[in-house]
Amino acid sequence: MIAIEAKQLSKQYRQYVRPMDLFKEWLLRRPFHTEVNALAPIDLNIEKGATFGVIGDNGAGKSTLLKLLAGTLPPSTGTLQIEGRKSAILELGSGFHPEFSGLENIRLACSMLGLSSTETKERTPDIIAFSELGDAINRPVKSYSSGMFVRLAFSVVTSIEPDVLIVDEALSVGDALFQKKSMDRMMRFRDEQRTLVFCSHNLYQVKELCEQAIWLDGGVLKAQGDSATVVDDYQDYVRARQSAKPDNQRVSPEMEAVSDVYLQEVSLEGGIDSAEGIPLFRLGDPFAVRVRAEIGSQPAEDVHIGLILIRNDGLQVYGVSTLIDQCNLSPIEGATYGVRLVFDPLALMSGDYALEAWLLDRSGLHVYDSRPICCRFRVRHESSEVGLVKMAHQWEPVV
Amino acid sequence: MFKLYLDLYRHRQSLFLMVRRDTLLRIKGTLLGPLWLLAQPLFLLLVYSFVFSGILKISFRPDGGSGDFALYLFAALVPFSALQDGLQRASSSLLENRDLLLKTQMPAMVFPAVASLGTLVQEVIGLSILILTAWFMGYAPARTLLLLPLIVGLRLLLTFALAPMVAVLSVFIKDVGQLLPMLMTALFFTTPIIYPMEMIPADYRFIIESNPITWLVQAYRSVILENEWPVDDLLVLGLACLILLAMTGAIFMRLQHRAKDFL
Numbered sequence: 001m002i003a004i005e006a007k008q009l010s011k012q013y014r015q016y017v018r019p020m021d022l023f024k025e026w027l028l029r030r031p032f033h034t035e036v037n038a039l040a041p042i043d044l045n046i047e048k049g050a051t052f053g054v055i056g057d058n059g060a061g062k063s064t065l066l067k068l069l070a071g072t073l074p075p076s077t078g079t080l081q082i083e084g085r086k087s088a089i090l091e092l093g094s095g096f097h098p099e100f101s102g103l104e105n106i107r108l109a110c111s112m113l114g115l116s117s118t119e120t121k122e123r124t125p126d127i128i129a130f131s132e133l134g135d136a137i138n139r140p141v142k143s144y145s146s147g148m149f150v151r152l153a154f155s156v157v158t159s160i161e162p163d164v165l166i167v168d169e170a171l172s173v174g175d176a177l178f179q180k181k182s183m184d185r186m187m188r189f190r191d192e193q194r195t196l197v198f199c200s201h202n203l204y205q206v207k208e209l210c211e212q213a214i215w216l217d218g219g220v221l222k223a224q225g226d227s228a229t230v231v232d233d234y235q236d237y238v239r240a241r242q243s244a245k246p247d248n249q250r251v252s253p254e255m256e257a258v259s260d261v262y263l264q265e266v267s268l269e270g271g272i273d274s275a276e277g278i279p280l281f282r283l284g285d286p287f288a289v290r291v292r293a294e295i296g297s298q299p300a301e302d303v304h305i306g307l308i309l310i311r312n313d314g315l316q317v318y319g320v321s322t323l324i325d326q327c328n329l330s331p332i333e334g335a336t337y338g339v340r341l342v343f344d345p346l347a348l349m350s351g352d353y354a355l356e357a358w359l360l361d362r363s364g365l366h367v368y369d370s371r372p373i374c375c376r377f378r379v380r381h382e383s384s385e386v387g388l389v390k391m392a393h394q395w396e397p398v399v
Numbered sequence: 400m401f402k403l404y405l406d407l408y409r410h411r412q413s414l415f416l417m418v419r420r421d422t423l424l425r426i427k428g429t430l431l432g433p434l435w436l437l438a439q440p441l442f443l444l445l446v447y448s449f450v451f452s453g454i455l456k457i458s459f460r461p462d463g464g465s466g467d468f469a470l471y472l473f474a475a476l477v478p479f480s481a482l483q484d485g486l487q488r489a490s491s492s493l494l495e496n497r498d499l500l501l502k503t504q505m506p507a508m509v510f511p512a513v514a515s516l517g518t519l520v521q522e523v524i525g526l527s528i529l530i531l532t533a534w535f536m537g538y539a540p541a542r543t544l545l546l547l548p549l550i551v552g553l554r555l556l557l558t559f560a561l562a563p564m565v566a567v568l569s570v571f572i573k574d575v576g577q578l579l580p581m582l583m584t585a586l587f588f589t590t591p592i593i594y595p596m597e598m599i600p601a602d603y604r605f606i607i608e609s610n611p612i613t614w615l616v617q618a619y620r621s622v623i624l625e626n627e628w629p630v631d632d633l634l635v636l637g638l639a640c641l642i643l644l645a646m647t648g649a650i651f652m653r654l655q656h657r658a659k660d661f662l
Contacts (some may be wrong), residue, residue: 111506
């Protein structure tokens, strides 16, 4: 069963430089505005009981989409159908008045969420208990710390039990303990077959809580699919953008090989071809790099190969060389020598990576040749583990 | 358009709580508390009595004493300032409640409605003081007072028929907020509030008589002080309110969503 069905839903704003332009337009029947495209037409089908994540940069149209779904903004085009009672948390504590007590604010906030006064009375003890405010509930809200404020606000909005809940950036509030509680409440929502749509900058939450996700960029749908894939793609994109800054370029292009000692080939073994034409590996796959070098008239012991694994945001994950490991290149034919660097199993977590290859002398100070960024590849992992690499570990009973 | 007003009915509980909150907010934290709601109109009545009856010695009716002037003035001033106050508050209602408007599912109509309804508290207190004072001065409460709730209702309806229009227009045109006090002053002087109808030269009388606020304040005076049944006035006024309500509804419905892009 479909809980939310949106067809060609979009939002454009008209932006007028001066209020006068609105009148000019009205009188002269000629446009005097610039159209701002907040959200390009988008189709959504969200199943009942599904958890749906929305990710993207600031200003990507996430909040616009959620406001459209919540019905607080009318769409410019398209239709929207929502089955069942919906509720939206677009901002925590909007409508709270600082002069009134927490209890008083609960009354109005519940009423604005559509609860009758008897329903509100029934739920008030739960709300107070969940917010952990205790006696402070009778004090004016202006005396609350910001943590108390958001705890109360969160408790109110989640105390109602809608069929469709739309949440904008509201989950990461309060201290660690309260965050756990609120996360549990969201999980319970999911388990009770309620539909949850939410956007967050906490990508881990999106990956954990949602089955499906979309990635918006500049008001345009960039990716849609299962949340792990969408989140990983988005993370790659963010990192790629960060490393595109010129100061991250550590190897200057002038360093061209001019001698007869040079890198002939740096290549990866294995991997599946992904859509972008770069090989895809899974966490735990065998992974090997093959390097071939011309060493010319140099003795074999004087040529060493260094390899560095780099994530696409410029982070060096691991770098090692035949010099460090005291290993020699093996002859292939004539002056061509080679070596394989094997990682089995591959311990890298999801991300886009590349290699940096260096051809060094025995001292490690002279560089014969180098490849700044080569052999780009992608790694994906399915589990909910987070981080850069999978570390060897075990869980043990406490003695 | 009916949906617009129906939505309002569906949110009546929030509406009531918001009116209550607005009223409480005025007196919250003050030393006198609810006494302020009483003190303000009482003070106004005393000042007017002193100035007009004590110093200027104007009388409202040829046969009345000068003491009556303050009563006649007050009977018109109470509803007029309620109307004025309501529209003034409505003009900033959408701007002030921007957060609620954009981030909760409250319909936009709620905010001017709260501004209109909020004036009822002040008016009821002002009228109670007026009726008691009049009684004290020899105007025993007449049976025509039974009509007063209806008249107050019409006054409220008139405020509410104008408030949403003022509210939504102020979003598009900030100048409305500046213009409104001037318009209200003009309205104040084209309504027989501080002068009796009889003082108007016959040539200008049609201006005053075509003003719906004139019918309204005359109705207040009729039932409180003159023991008359202003049925014709009320019928015309009711009709005017309905037309205004339809006009405002149409305008508000067309503009309320676009107003959100401007907030």
